[in-house]
Amino acid sequence: MAAPTSRTAYAGPRESVPARSAKRFIVGIAAIAALGGALFGYDTGVVSGALPFMESHFGLTSLGEGIITSALLIGAAFGSLAGGRMSDALGRRASLLWAGAVFIGGAVAVALAPTVPFMAVARFVLGLAVGSASVITPLYLSEIAPPHIRGRLVSFNSLMIVSGQLLAYLVNAVLAHWEAWRWMLGLAALPAVALFVGLFFLPDTPRWYISKDRPEDAAAVLRRTLPAEDVGDELARIAHARGLEAEARRGAWQELRTAWVRRLLLVGIGLAVVQQITGVNAVIYFAPKILATTGLGTNASITATIAVGAVSVLATAVGMSLIDRVGRRPLLIGGLAGMAISLALLGASFQLPPSTGVSVLVLGLMVLYMAFMQATLNTGVWLLLAEMFPLRVRGLAMGAAVFVMWLVNFAVALAFPVLLDAVGAGVTFWLFGVMCVLSLLFCKRYAPETKGLALEELEDALRTAARGN
Template identity: 40%
Template sequence: MVGVTPAARSGGGASSSQKTTGRATFLGILAALSGLMFGLDTGVVAGALPFIATDFHAGAAMQGWIVSSMMAGAAVGATFAGRISVSFGRPGAMLGAGILFLVGTLFCAFAPGVALLITGRVLLGLAVGVAAFAAPLYISEITVESARGAMISFYQLMVTLGIFLAFVSDSILSEGGHWRWMLGIMGVPAALFLGVVLILPHSPRWLMMRGDTERARKVLRMLRSDEEVAEAELADINDRLSKSSDAGYGLFRSNPNFRRSVFLGITLQIMQQLSGINALLYYAPRVFEAAHFGTNAAVWATTLVGLTNMVFTGVAIRYADRWGRRPLLLTSCVIVGASLVGVGAVLAFGGGSLAASILLCALILVFVAGFAIGEGPLVWALCSEVQPTRGRDFGIGCSTVTNWVANWVVSSIFPLMMLAMGASWTFILFAAFNGLFVLITLGFVPETKGASLERIEANLFAGVPLRKLGEPEGNGQ
């Protein structure tokens, strides 16, 4: 039996010594399946795009719009995701996303022209924007701190699994150029996801924000293995909620400490997008073709990229709560930056030799592996962890919108950058951004391993420097 310590009741971590329960893990995995949908719809366009371009006579600019229309929709979806999540709960938001996933898939599969195809991509983007907001938030609110990093990283693993499965599907269907099947097959997991969401309970923090203490207590007792720990966590949440009457934008306007956490989340999402990962994932076949891979070989090489992404995200899941966020994130930035310099050099000087092609493929796989251990999963984890209870929907909403706006900008201009700057200098530019991110991580990113959400919140409002938010209260000044 784990006793309720004074430290636990004051926000030091009501469940700091708790292991996650099977129920909490199971529900977290179900919520993480929204990441599978995210990944499927992100990855499928890479293999379908060359065939869509041929059938619809789409040039580089139009291809950029086809790809980036989903990002534009996601930015809009993320903008309203906070309000939807507050009104209908995190599972309610995911249910709406599931419906949009299904409808958007049908639009894309049966589109007679570019206009309806882009409409379908926008609907999928709306779904992704809402789901990418609600799922990590939900997982962070139902999981104990000892497993929170791994569980939120599991969401990213589902994203990478979706990307990998989409690449495999594209590779199989690429022989006949069946791009409609590539897009339409996504309807099957969309329908399954809709059924899964219906069994998710509301998170205790959302119920407490609605004033429904008894239901929050019931859910917490189901999620925690010890009733005293559940009661202590309930007291922590209530204490945090009672200390401020402001919430959301009102809290953002009135509290400079909350503004710090919001701007940190925004910065982290910009870091992720300027790492270069989505430019590669959306246009991977084109990058490989630039290195003189054939079209089908380029699609299969892209599938290997998806597999690497998935495998090394598993590394992040295993070590995020052992090694910590900061060491993994710093390692990730260094590996990504160094590998991109290598990619740029090979594209500039390697020519079309077999050795150069093999080296390019290896460097891209190293790049993807580096991203997957840190910049991919840990950005979502940190953005969910550093926001206070009353501002969590607003803060995560801001960072998620930023993610998709930056994603849209990068995916829109990447084909034009490739034409104007050349592939080599384009990737060297992304490498330079990763060097900057090392400095940002050292100066501002906190180590949140093992810290309760309540402790992080208390430190934030006490004015503790951002990089020390995860330290015990009173030790971060």
């Protein structure tokens, strides 16, 4: 499938941006909805600091550690699939409310868990919320944002994910002095409550309202996000896309059997796999273990993990500023090239004898790799998955792609320590570098460009491009 080219979404003058009140409304929506991303980041990052204390408290074996760590990832895989379907049936806002409630209950259950089986089940339930939020939050933001700021608004969710991870690392470092691992886990309930309460003040998206034959509600939301003169055109675009999708009157699962939609779904799944097989979660989950192989001490390794988290936040902010100016495809391709080079150098650095200098070199290359990853691939893939599917199957298709993403995440997290022991860190990172090169070729061939297009215009362009191949 050839990628459609971008064109300007609005022909009017630049003054036709939303008024100040509309901007405040959009910023408020982003701040509340993206708490789902922050919870995603916090809950995936906090376990690294809690595990050492849980190990002594419960007498965990290595298998027990693996079960507790991976339970959330398996829950997230199924949560992402359910979240996509649920967001189509109940609405984006109502589904986020459900996720917020599960976040609250899951965080409390994990913090109070009396046994390992209880902890594993609680982590699985918490993963359901993490997976649901990973689908619904970018979906909600992409559908409520005006086209000219959609990239930045959806990418704000990526910023909140890495900010949540950084917050987890900082909380771990502070509470580790008191071995307060239950507090590490339980503090996630606070932003979950803020998300749940805040959502009562937000509307659903115009596109979901139109899909449920509620045009008055859609128009009311659009009047709060667009200038009055643009509301009619935007409603017409959404209605046009809705009309095309309703022609056959088939269910969403049947719609996925349509050739051009199925091709888009395969591309989306491919992008989800690309994000995971290029090594990011190996660094996030195992940074201290990686640095320990160079001779770095435990305390220094924990400090280095905080540095990786801080750079991830800064790099994501850079990616947000570039995504709507540079475009999605150039960002993906350039970032994968930088990641491949960083991983090649990182693999070579492990061929040197352990020393303080080598530890600093490895840390620097890990930071460089994460900077490329978070500024480009992480930002771009989440945005494309929220943009590229047609309205009738958007939640379901994105849920399927993110389901695969979480399964690959689980597989990489499970395989990385085995690879590390079997072939060493150098060869392992070279393998990730090869994955970056293959991923670059995939993105160059299949990744669509969505910059500047309204979602309905994008749908028409992708339909045409897919059918032309």
